[in-house]
Amino acid sequence: xxxxxxxxxxxxxxxxxxxxxxxxxxxxxxxxxxxxxxxxxxxxxxxxxxxxxxxxxxxxxxxxxxxxxxxxxxxxxxxxxxxxxxxxxxxxxxxxxxxxxxxxxxxxxxxxxxxxxx
Amino acid sequence: xxxxxxxxxxxxxxxxxxxxxxxxxxxxxxxxxxxxxxxxxxxxxxxxxxxxxxxxxxxxxxxxxxxxxxxxxxxxxxxxxxxxxxxxxxxxxxxxxxxxxxxxxxxxxx
Numbered sequence: 083x084x085x086x087x088x089x090x091x092x093x094x095x096x097x098x099x100x101x102x103x104x105x106x107x108x109x110x111x112x113x114x115x116x117x118x119x120x121x122x123x124x125x126x127x128x129x130x131x132x133x134x135x136x137x138x139x140x141x142x143x144x145x146x147x148x149x150x151x152x153x154x155x156x157x158x159x160x161x162x163x164x165x166x167x168x169x170x171x172x173x174x175x176x177x178x179x180x181x182x183x184x185x186x187x188x189x190x191x192x193x194x195x196x197x198x199x200x
Numbered sequence: 201x202x203x204x205x206x207x208x209x210x211x212x213x214x215x216x217x218x219x220x221x222x223x224x225x226x227x228x229x230x231x232x233x234x235x236x237x238x239x240x241x242x243x244x245x246x247x248x249x250x251x252x253x254x255x256x257x258x259x260x261x262x263x264x265x266x267x268x269x270x271x272x273x274x275x276x277x278x279x280x281x282x283x284x285x286x287x288x289x290x291x292x293x294x295x296x297x298x299x300x301x302x303x304x305x306x307x308x309x310x
Binding site for chain 2: 113117122123124125126127130132172176188189190191192193194
């Protein structure tokens with residue numbers, strides 16, 4: 083089945099540790115996105131990538147880093163520089179993917195990773 | 201600064217009621233407006249609206265866009281407990297970036 087997967091579902095880390103969140107898609111989408119969602123707030127864009135080996139900062143990129151070495155994968159690293167990393171992280175993708183998913187307008191989301199920093 | 205504002209922030213109704221959720225926006229270079237439903241995890245796509253006055257329907261849900269007054273509404277008729285969710289509105293700009301509203305939390309009581 084085509085879709086977006088994120089792992090792990092839940093992640094606990096001690097303060098000061100870097101953590102990497104995985105995002106993989108097999109939809110053949112060109113663009114991928116990372117969002118952060120806090121309680122009672124909308125999604126805020128961290129980073130996005132429209133093509134392999136290229137990515138752009140979103141609205142809240144400080145304390146985060148990404149890579150896009152493969153079209154299918156867009157991992158997010160939460161570094162120790164992120165002051166308040168506890169949140170729900172959502173990965174999304176969009177772009178030409180064939181069939182009814184052929185659209186740059188609609189973003190498809192993974193199930194999310196809930197990160198808790200202790 | 202681009203912004204999307206949803207109202208109300210939360211809403212509690214009884215099963216069978218009809219609800220209207222609002223989304224207003226101020227976005228430079230508007231491309232489209234999207235509605236998503238978020239239950240516990242990933243938002244799922246409901247509608248994409250690009251033209252004013254054309255209603256999109258899917259079962260008991262419908263939505264319309266007014267590009268002159270810069271808002272959209274999402275209607276849900278004959279609500280069911282399964283409609284309980286956070287409904288998110290997002291506006292896409294000319295760079296295909298989404299600006300998100302904070303969402304409306306809808307609770308349907310049996």
